[in-house]
Amino acid sequence: MPEQKDVPVVKPGDVTQRVGVEVIRRRGVDVEKLIKMLIANAAAEFASTYYYYTILRMHLAGHEDYKEICEDARLEDRAHWELIVPRIYELGGELPNDLPAFHDQAGCRAAKLPDPPTVVNTLTLLLESERCAIRSWIEICDLTIGKDPRTYDMASRILNEEIEHEAWFIELLAHERDGKTVPSGHFRRGDPGHAPYSKNAAFYNP
Amino acid sequence: MKQDADGFLVELRLPNEESIQVSSNDHIWDAAFNAGIVLPALCHQGYCLTCAGRLENPGEVDQSDSLAYFPEDREAGFVLLCTAKPRSDLRIRTHQAKQMREFRKKKSLPAPYSWSAK
Numbered sequence: 223m224p225e226q227k228d229v230p231v232v233k234p235g236d237v238t239q240r241v242g243v244e245v246i247r248r249r250g251v252d253v254e255k256l257i258k259m260l261i262a263n264a265a266a267e268f269a270s271t272y273y274y275y276t277i278l279r280m281h282l283a284g285h286e287d288y289k290e291i292c293e294d295a296r297l298e299d300r301a302h303w304e305l306i307v308p309r310i311y312e313l314g315g316e317l318p319n320d321l322p323a324f325h326d327q328a329g330c331r332a333a334k335l336p337d338p339p340t341v342v343n344t345l346t347l348l349l350e351s352e353r354c355a356i357r358s359w360i361e362i363c364d365l366t367i368g369k370d371p372r373t374y375d376m377a378s379r380i381l382n383e384e385i386e387h388e389a390w391f392i393e394l395l396a397h398e399r400d401g402k403t404v405p406s407g408h409f410r411r412g413d414p415g416h417a418p419y420s421k422n423a424a425f426y427n428p
Numbered sequence: 429m430k431q432d433a434d435g436f437l438v439e440l441r442l443p444n445e446e447s448i449q450v451s452s453n454d455h456i457w458d459a460a461f462n463a464g465i466v467l468p469a470l471c472h473q474g475y476c477l478t479c480a481g482r483l484e485n486p487g488e489v490d491q492s493d494s495l496a497y498f499p500e501d502r503e504a505g506f507v508l509l510c511t512a513k514p515r516s517d518l519r520i521r522t523h524q525a526k527q528m529r530e531f532r533k534k535k536s537l538p539a540p541y542s543w544s545a546k
Contacts (some may be wrong), residue, residue, distance in 0.1 A: 254544070258541050258542065258543060258544065259541060261527075261540045261542050262476075262543070263542045265540075267518065322442055322510070322525055323543070324543075326540070326543070327539075327540055327541065327543045329470055329471055329475070329476040329540045330471055330473070330475065330476070331471075331475045331495045331496065332472060350473065353472075353473045354472075354473060354475075357469075357470055357471060357472060358470060358476075360471060385523040394448055
């Protein structure tokens with residue numbers, strides 16, 4: 223049995239401390255900062271994107287291909303939200319018990335319907351939203367790599383999908399706005415909300 | 429106010445102070461990065477407050493590229509360096525995210541990354 227000297231003493235039956243938190247704190251994770259970052263990212267996934275992408279996809283009328291891709295991004299962001307929340311509570315944090323307060327924690331702006339809601343404006347907004355998500359999740363990866371494998375694994379799965387979303391919207395925006403082909407390198411998702419990384423579904427790899 | 433062909437002199441009040449030249453078309457964060465100074469940043473959209481700084485002397489900053497910047501921020505001298513363009517010589521205390529978040533909370537303005545249940 224490995225020596226346990228590096229594990230802080232949590233007394234048997236003590237429910238005020240968590241070994242799962244203390245071990246990562248001992249390895250150098252600023253747990254309080256991590257919780258704040260996870261709450262901010264949860265707010266971005268849920269409030270800034272999942273909610274507002276719902277509206278954006280409605281307004282991509284006449285562009286069924288764009289609507290479907292926006293819908294994939296929307297549902298995958300919801301999958302991210304569902305992944306993040308349990309980790310916040312495991313770490314000893316909690317969500318704000320006030321939706322506007324939660325909304326205001328988001329580190330990325332709300333993806334509100336652009337004015338005017340043209341296809342190009344909407345695709346630009348979607349692209350920049352995904353870019354903000356990439357920047358936010360790689361920060362969590364940096365904070366946890368080699369120290370907190372559970373959060374790192376989650377963050378890297380989400381990051382994988384955000385990077386794919388950016389590639390989709392670059393492809394669509396370049397086509398729609400510039401008449402250029404900038405391939406995403408991807409061909410298709412499965413059913414809407416496939417979320418191959420964050421739901422452990424099979425990757426597209428024929 | 430002093431302007432030359434290269435733009436404005438911007439003093440960044442880091443632990444080891446640095447001064448860089450920033451064109452009026454450039455964001456201060458980008459100019460610092462290109463000069464080898466990596467300041468905090470996250471969203472790069474003028475929203476999340478990670479890149480916050482504070483003016484130490486009166487100065488003019490164009491924050492029109494920021495997604496969320498309030499008149500109260502300007503009055504208090506806070507700047508978001510990712511999306512700030514100089515409109516005068518500036519002297520800026522960097523690494524002010526915590527202070528700007530506290531300020532925003534006191535003013536009941538959005539303060540990303542500040543939630544604490546404790």
